[in-house]
Amino acid sequence: MTETENNLKPRIGVFSLTGCAGDQLMILNLEDTLIELLSKFDIKSFQEASSYSENTNLDIAFVEGSVSTEHDLKTLKNIREKSSLLIAIGDCAVNGCVQAMRNKQTSIAERMIDVYGVEDNIYKTFEPKGVGEYVKVDFEIPGCPIEKEEALNALISLLNGDAPLIPDYPVCVECKLNGYPCVIIEEGKPCLGPIITAGCDARCPGLGLDCVGCRGPIKGETNAKAELEALRKRGYADKYIINRLRFFAGNFDDIQILGVKENSKGDK
Amino acid sequence: MTVKNSLTPLEAQITRIEEMTSIEKLFYLKLIDLNTVKEFHYTPGQFLEVSIPGVGEAPISICDVQREHGRLQLCIRKVGRVTNAIHRLKKGDRLWIRGPYGNGFPMNLMENHDLLLIAGGLGIAPLRSVLQYALLHRNSYGSITVMYGVKCYSMMLFREEFLKLFREGDKLNVKFLLAYEDSDDFQCYQLSCERSDRCMSGLVTKLIESTAITPDNTYAVVCGPPIMYKFVVKELTQRGFTPAQIYMTMERRMKCGVGKCGHCITGSSNSIKYVCKDGPVFTYWDALKTRGLM
């Protein structure tokens, strides 16, 4: 491949902050198209897949992982500075994911004691947040992990010069499109589908399970109170529901509020 | 399987592109299939669904009057996926269209009447087709007044064309008025020095306030951003226009253009309208009857 050909390709980097690296892995899981796909980009950095890395300006930076340490934040700011587009991939980068579930509920010191037996914040860790809390994000691809088809379509859109299409409707829609029996209605299971961003093709209800919310609540459209009510009505305890709502939404204000209120109720 | 599907997009070629502002371009299109050319008729106010394969479709008003068969013009603002993709196209490239859809303006009904065309921003695009139609059939219509509101000189669409009308319109019994929002705009200021009664700084409603219009025997035709309607209609009704004398064209999300996808449905149970097929042209009376239309 000649230099000029390479010059026309979008220069990309795939970076990861604090998380499980599952979103990079999902890209590597696109086995059928991986070689063709990667050959369409000029890859400047892909930590999990390659030793080759260049600290250069990028057309597109894909960032997975949450911002949890000063090191993360420094890396992120550096990436933002040198990239024209920054795309958050995966729930960690979008919402902070499960590691954010206790935000504003337990302190870092409490967590340090629980896990390491020391209180000092050795790692300079702070409450995990999505990258959008700190820098401008151009697009978000949600999911824990991202759906590989969705990621592929987003990459194709970007190659074609278009904005990626990401659903902003709830899992219930896909559940219905597939004709899956509704697990809330049929079995009273505590499904979070009504408030969670679709795009997974309703994997959990398709397996007869209640959605745990891994694609995160729909921004600006989540009726957390209604979910609390709907599950209460089906006999679930507040502690159970609120824990569950927090799994992938520790950073959502309206869900944090539920938590705080219930805690204080419990204190009495 | 050979089926004729009236909803399948047709191929068209871009014969010319004019850059009009930083975000709007004028596209000249030519239909490619000669058989369809003959069947392709459009009237002012109708729109097309324009497709870029692999990107999507967008409803776009035809902004000229039909002169030659199979040729038309679209004025497109880039705001999203499809319109960005259209803006990436070059002369000679192809795109796909279907239509024309929508009711269009009642040009026959308006014959022998004076016309008052009021547009804000991109809203001038569909009104330009009305204007061109009336000019093409000049004897069938009375006096024509065009009121056009822009942000600034550089955002003015069809600039040369309209400046010519601004200066020489009277020969055709056309009064062209311009309102500009940015009071510091130098070029517009020069125009207002040239004809202070025809160009002024302010919103388009200011033009209505400061111009003598008689509602008798006049139809008002309005198009602009949604917030503009309320103010314009208020001015007009104060001037004595009846709700049936005011025509306006509406915008809604659309996926089909032919009354199926449901996105453009508006109203309450007493009056439900599809903006695509019952409109996009409505009278103010329709708007009064149909909740949420305006």
Next chain:
Amino acid sequence: MTKTLIIDELTRVEGHGGITVIIDGERVKDVKMNIFEGPRFFESIIKTVYYDKVPDIMRRICAICTASHSLASIRAIEHAFNLQVSDQTQILRDLLIHGETIESHALHVFLLALPDYLGYPDALKMASEHFNTVKAALELKKAGNIIHNILSGREVHGMNERVGGFSKLPSERKLENIREEMLKVKRTAELSVEMLAQTEPPLNINSKNIFMALNPGEKYGFIGDEILISDGSAHHINDYLKIVKEHTVNYSTAKISTYKNQPFMVGALARILLNRNKLEGTAKSMFKKYHTLIREVNPLSNNLAQAIELVHSVERAASLVDELLGRGLREERLPSVNIKDARGVGAVEAPRGILYHDYTFDKSGCIVQCNVITPTAQNIANIEKNYREVVEALIHEEDDKIKFNLELISRAYDPCISCSTHVIRVKN
């Protein structure tokens, strides 16, 4: 004169880690595998969560070993609540974990490690000259993912394996799919062994290692309740804390795992060495053929051991499918669980070695105490021991060469740093 060698960021590994080596004249003063993966505090955040969704959170510790985490988690819960699962469930779980092993080993052997052996920075660059190999490797990886997808519901962080069984059974047709896939990629798995056997390992070291692996029962596999150690001892997993000691040692400031004060090694090499007589079929004959190349003293042999496991898992997965189809799939409802205040330990051989989950529940079935020890956390002490040995052996060489070899060692262990929630450095 002291000098410090630093590798900022290890590449082609899961997660974020670096290496720091301090050399004082002829002496290696300190070696550290730095983990700057931010801690995610899983053991803390999981507290108060009702048992039913615990595996759904805990499997997110790691992407590549997600099934291992969820099965270790599920088994810990089942042990706590004395829940027995059906044979069918056990076979399906075995199959799932073989799928994960295939996916993970294929990725590691071909796409992360083999470029070292052949001298490329990554598999994509390697693909320009070994296109067919890379393509075949991707197919092998995909075959593992297919198993994962069908049984777990997704390649990463699936959800179908539950406490007590599976939420939805795979259809017979899908199981047959798996078998077909296994037959298709069998040859590629064998190729991985041959390629590694024919290429001189880029580094040969002599290190005395202690090995630890789970006893999989009759057949070579990845699930078990007994820990086997290369000193000949065997222990129940409930006693894991007595065996895997986390403490501070004088040459480093790390809190690391040791066995009787010695570093030890877990992973493919440990499994192959401790369970070699359970290998079957092609894997068995390949092991026989190449066993001299699998050197206990060279951690790089881990790659060859992984390759042999690949061959084994591919064959074993096909036979597990046969077994399932032979018995006929039975619709089973998930059993009801008798929650109580209790503790349970679950262990699984993740691709990188033994993984422990240890939970304590209150009487309402919510977690009050949780401990997880990942294989990489266990290996770190051994990795650092190897670093030291390598640097000592190469002390007169160019820095770059030393660094390259340090990376080789790290990668041989296939470290999964994102997994290592338990690794922490306490500052001086």
Next chain:
Amino acid sequence: MYKKLFKEDLEQFTSTLKQFGSIYGPVKKTSRGCEFTELTDFKDLQLNYTRTMIPPKKFFLKPKEPLYSLNKDAGFKEIIDDSKTVLLGVHSCDINALNLLDRVYLNQFPDLHYKTRRENTIIIGVSCEPDDYCFCTSTGSSHALKGFDLFLHEISDSYIVRVGSMKGFQIITQNKHIIKNPSLTDIKEFKEYEAERLSKITLNLNVNGIQDILDLSFDHAVWQENADICFGCGSCNLVCPTCRCYDVIDYLKLDLKNGLKVRRWDSCMLKQHALVAGGLNFRPTRVERLYNRFNCKMSCSEDSLNCVGCGRCTVYCPADINFVEVLKQVRED
């Protein structure tokens, strides 16, 4: 025209339908009931069912369907599913709903995909098993007057078969040996059975003049109360046999040349339903969307309501919003 078919002959009758296409019928799928599923085994057929979650509209306007294969240079090529299908066991409400869809999809600009599916499908109705959520007598859809090829009205040991089309007549003729003429007692039984069926439909919604009431109740508190517990999840639309909003999405392949144009069901309860470029939303809040949905359902097109009283939106709403209850509250009767 009315005929009679003994229940014991139904299996044989069904087997002759195969020549008209793959047979789909209600098959038990969940605790709540049946879904239209391809009938591989006659024993799975469950004709006395209450309602399916997904209505038979899924056969004509598919939940997800490719409309065109596309190519950047060559444009669009229709992908038409012209497979032949027999729908066995469709209820009156659902038949009436299809008739409503016909008005939309077969009008001035007929939708070729819908039209082809409609032309290639035989519909055999069956009398229903109403429950507490059915209110079809209120919406005038408890009986189907057209839109089917045959309709099986259940009586004790047989069905009174109403022939609704030439195709239906053809099926009857082909099955002459098992098709009888109804006797006087059959007719008497028919009346009893119909009366009994109707008597089970106890839920009643007064729709007379509901349009005015809704229009005047824009500010009624009931909308906000329900919007507060509504998720905006769209389930109510997606299970509705008369809802037919759709979205269209273009997908490109990695070669950046070829792709697919796909349509999928949409819902007016979703945030982006009335969103246009520039971020302007014509129905930005859930209250407005809820109000809009109720109005749309209660509006009349060509003198019939857009609601057939099947009860699905109430049954399948995860927030338990009760369609009839809300309207009753608005009506305040």
